[in-house]
Every structure is written in C-alpha cells, then in structure tokens.
Amino acid sequence: MKLHKLVFILFFSVFAYSVSAQTANELRRKKEAIERDIEQLEKSLNKTASGKKLTLQQINTINAQIRLRQDKIGTINSEIKNLDSQISQNTNTVHTLQGQLGDLKKEYAGMIRFAQRNRNSYDKMMFIFAAKDFNQAYKRIKYLQQFSQYRKKQAGYIENTQQDLNGKIKILDKTLREKSDLLKEQERERERLGKDKNQQSAVLNNLSKQEKTFKQDIASKKKQQAQIDRAIRAAIQRAIEEARRKAEEEARLAAAKEAAARAAAIAKAKAENKPVPVAPPAAKTKTSSEALTATPEAARLSEGFENNRGKLPWPVASGQITERFGLHKVDQASYTNDGVDITTGDGATVRAVFSGKVVMVQNIMGRTAVVISHGEYFTVYQNLRGVSVSTGNSVDTKQAIGTVANTDGVPLLKFQIRRVSAPLNPEAWISK
Incomplete structure (x- = not known):
C-alpha cells in the first residue's frame, strides 16, 4: 500500500508538473511576443518623436506602448502565480517523499535486525526443521527466499525515493530562483511603465501648446477619411x-x-x-x-467568413494595433475610427484575411484603398501602395494585395470589417 501511494504521488506530481510547464511555456511565448511588439513600437516612436510637430500617430503609439507594458506586467503576474502553484505543489511532494523515505528506512532497519538475528545457515535450517509438517516447512523456505528478495527491492525503493527527493529539491530551488528573477523583471517593467506614463504626460502637455496645429491636422485627417468612407460606401x-x-x-x-x-x-x-x-x-x-x-457561392463565402470570427489571420504578418475601433478623444478634438490602425514594419505586405472578390481599388489623396467582398461581409485595407490586385479579381486567404504605406514616417495600415455597410470591430474577428 505504501508503494502504491508513493507511485501515485510521483505520477500525480509528474502530470501536474507537465501541465504547469505547458502553461509556463505559453506565458513565456506570450511575453516574448509582447516584448517584440514593444520593441517595434519604440522604433516607431523614435521616428515620430524626431520631428518637432506633434502627430496623432505619436500619441497613439505611446498609448499602445502603455497598454502593451501593462499586458506584459499582467503576464509576469500570471507567471509568478504559476510558479507559486509549482512551488507549493513541489514543497508538498518533497514533504511527502521525506515521510515516505523515513517509513521505508524504518521498515528496512527492522528487516536488517531480523536478518541479523537469523544470519547464519544453522538458524535458517533450525527455523525450517522446526515446522510441524512438510507443507509448513516448504512455506518457511519460500518465506525466507521472498524475504531476501523483498529486502533487496526495499533497498532499491529507498534509493529511488532518495533520487526523486533530490530531483524535486533541485526543481524547487530552480523554481524559487525563477520567481526571484520574475519579481525583479516585474519591478523593471513597473519602472518602464512609469517612464512611459511620464512621456505620455509630457506629450499631452506639449499638445496644449500645439492645440491649433493639432486640431487642424485632425480636421484634415477626418476630411480625408470622410472622402475614403464615401468611396467605400x-x-x-x-x-x-x-x-x-x-x-x-x-x-x-x-x-x-x-x-x-x-x-x-x-x-x-x-x-x-x-x-x-x-x-x-x-x-x-x-x-x-x-x-x-x-447565389450559393456568395452564401458559402458569407457563412465561411462568419464561422471564422475570432480566427481570421491578420492583414499583415506582424504588427500592433495602435488605434482601436470606435470614438476617440484627444484633448478637445474627437473622431471615430470605423476600424483599427495597425503599425507594422517598413514595406510590410498587406494580405487578404479571407477569400473573396475585389470590388474597389481606388487612389485617394496619394493613398490606395482596397475593398474585398466576402458575401455580405466586406474587408477594407487603407493606406496601401504598390497594389497588386484590380477590381473584379478573386483573391484567396493570405494572398498579397499590396504594400503598406507610411503615415508620418511610420508604416500604418487602416483595416476595417463591415457587414453590408455597418462597421464591425476587427479585434473581435482577427486571431488574438
């Protein structure tokens, strides 16, 4: 029974450790992805901050960087909680193994004492010949043989349990060091977040000095976007x-x-x-x-698009959402974004997020917009250059349709999803 209990404890601890390791790997990958996004945003911010004129892109980039920094701190907190769970679980396993090892050693000591009392052949022979009949004598012979074998097995159990205990103690020490490193990393990220927020405050203070110019810039962008929206509709x-x-x-x-x-x-x-x-x-x-x-084809396209809600690929291979869907207010100026703005790398390829038919390719004020129909759904890709499709073309999922252009020195894609003409939040449709 003790052996079965020990095996169960070891099996459960190995299973739980593998689950924790999987969770830890997922959290680590998420944190690494956030770090890449922050790094790319910092590069974009350096480009926009080099100019004296304050731009909406600069404000959006700082806000997105703060959001990502907060996400990273949240991910680190999850990693710490996961490690705390592992530490608690491994500590319990160590205590259990120590108890089991103590019991095994006591039992083994008892067997050694018994063996000492019956260590010579004469004592064994007397033990066998003292049997009242042949059947009992045979059983005593088998008992002595099994006792010897069990004692050897017991020594093996003690050795294996000691090895498992040492292994668990090493894992526990490693986990404690990892937690210490994560706590230091968390503190560094909190300091960086504080600097980001100070930078945000400085930019917003600077905004009051450039209020007139900034409002004119937003008014110009709203006028341009209104023209593009009319063309899309x-x-x-x-x-x-x-x-x-x-x-x-x-x-x-x-x-x-x-x-x-x-x-x-x-x-x-x-x-x-x-x-x-x-x-x-x-x-x-x-x-x-x-x-x-x-038509059956359009109905299938529409159904397929709807069934992929939350699973659609991004319109660029890598990037960060620096402006979200809906109403935005910056100081006294306000505007509505019918989609999301994605900051990406220089010369990034823009891809169709689902198969469909191109219904518009139009250049407006030096920037090209592409609209693709997917049954009753439409996807809109703005701020393109080097477009590789034409109106009437059929496209496949992830097919290249053009290259992203720069806005205020930063490669920026404006992406929309519409059901008939009603705008939808793309973050609910593209993969996380």
Whole structure:
C-alpha cells in the first residue's frame, strides 16, 4: 500500500508538473511576443518623436506602448502565480517523499535486525526443521527466499525515493530562483511603465501648446477619411446593386418560366373544364443582405467568413494595433475610427484575411484603398501602395494585395470589417 501511494504521488506530481510547464511555456511565448511588439513600437516612436510637430500617430503609439507594458506586467503576474502553484505543489511532494523515505528506512532497519538475528545457515535450517509438517516447512523456505528478495527491492525503493527527493529539491530551488528573477523583471517593467506614463504626460502637455496645429491636422485627417468612407460606401452600394440586379434577373427568368408553365396549366384546365390554378403571390424585394447572399457561392463565402470570427489571420504578418475601433478623444478634438490602425514594419505586405472578390481599388489623396467582398461581409485595407490586385479579381486567404504605406514616417495600415455597410470591430474577428 505504501508503494502504491508513493507511485501515485510521483505520477500525480509528474502530470501536474507537465501541465504547469505547458502553461509556463505559453506565458513565456506570450511575453516574448509582447516584448517584440514593444520593441517595434519604440522604433516607431523614435521616428515620430524626431520631428518637432506633434502627430496623432505619436500619441497613439505611446498609448499602445502603455497598454502593451501593462499586458506584459499582467503576464509576469500570471507567471509568478504559476510558479507559486509549482512551488507549493513541489514543497508538498518533497514533504511527502521525506515521510515516505523515513517509513521505508524504518521498515528496512527492522528487516536488517531480523536478518541479523537469523544470519547464519544453522538458524535458517533450525527455523525450517522446526515446522510441524512438510507443507509448513516448504512455506518457511519460500518465506525466507521472498524475504531476501523483498529486502533487496526495499533497498532499491529507498534509493529511488532518495533520487526523486533530490530531483524535486533541485526543481524547487530552480523554481524559487525563477520567481526571484520574475519579481525583479516585474519591478523593471513597473519602472518602464512609469517612464512611459511620464512621456505620455509630457506629450499631452506639449499638445496644449500645439492645440491649433493639432486640431487642424485632425480636421484634415477626418476630411480625408470622410472622402475614403464615401468611396467605400459607394463601392459597397455598387456591389449590393450588382448582386440585386443578378438576383432580379434570375427571378425574372424564373417568373417567365413559371408564367409559361402557368399559362399552359390554365389552358389545360379550361380545355378539361377544371378549376383554373390560383396565381402565386408576387416575390418580395430582397434586402441588401439577402441580395449579397443570393447565389450559393456568395452564401458559402458569407457563412465561411462568419464561422471564422475570432480566427481570421491578420492583414499583415506582424504588427500592433495602435488605434482601436470606435470614438476617440484627444484633448478637445474627437473622431471615430470605423476600424483599427495597425503599425507594422517598413514595406510590410498587406494580405487578404479571407477569400473573396475585389470590388474597389481606388487612389485617394496619394493613398490606395482596397475593398474585398466576402458575401455580405466586406474587408477594407487603407493606406496601401504598390497594389497588386484590380477590381473584379478573386483573391484567396493570405494572398498579397499590396504594400503598406507610411503615415508620418511610420508604416500604418487602416483595416476595417463591415457587414453590408455597418462597421464591425476587427479585434473581435482577427486571431488574438
């Protein structure tokens, strides 16, 4: 029973350690990804900060850097909690192994004392010959043989348990050192976060000095974005009208076929002096969503896009979201982002996040925007250069459609997802 208990404890501790190791690896990978993002944002910030003029991109980059720094501190906290769990678990295992080792040693000492009392052959022979019959003598012979074998096994158990105990103590020492290193790293990140927030305060103080220029800059960007949004809505409307025209043409042909069949049925009914068939109700006008998914191919695209919510690939291979979806207020200025802004590397390739059909490629004020239809869903890619697709082209998931252009010296992609014309938050659709 003691042996079974020991085996169970060791099995459970190994299983729990493997689970903890898996969690630790996941947290470590997440932290490394955050560190890469922070490093890239710092490079972008150095570019934007080198100019005297304060830009919206600079403010967004600092805010994104603070968010990432807070995420990293949260990840470190999770790592520390995971290590605390391992430390507690390994400490309990060490105590259990120490108790088991003590019991095994006591039991082994008892066997040694017994063996000492019966150490010569004469004592063993007397023990066997003292049996009352042959059957009992045979059992005593087997007992002595099994006792000798068990004593050897017991010595092996003691040795293995001691090795396991030493291994657990080493793991415990290593875990304690890792926790100490993480606590130091956490303290460093808190200091860096404090510096980032001081930088944010300095930038916002500087903003008050450049308020007029900054407001003009935002007004110019809003005007440019409004022009792009009008072009996007027009492209989506054209796609809806084209889908509706095709649906109506198919419905007209189906109605003509139905009318011919009904006319033949009426003629036959009159000739046979039977009741004339009642005319079917007129078809209802399709909604925009119904028109966009009227064909089986479009319906499959739309369903496939919807089923990949939260799993769509990013439109660039690497990058950080520096401006989120929705309303934003900076000092006295406010504006709405119908998508997200992704800061990426110089010359980064922009990719389609899902298969579909290109419905717009348009250059507006020196920047190209691409709109791709996926049934009733549309994805929008703004601030491109070197576009490699044309209107009417079919594209596959992750197919290159162009290269990201720079805004205020930083490569920035503006990305939107729309259902018909309503904007959706892309962070809910692309993979985490």
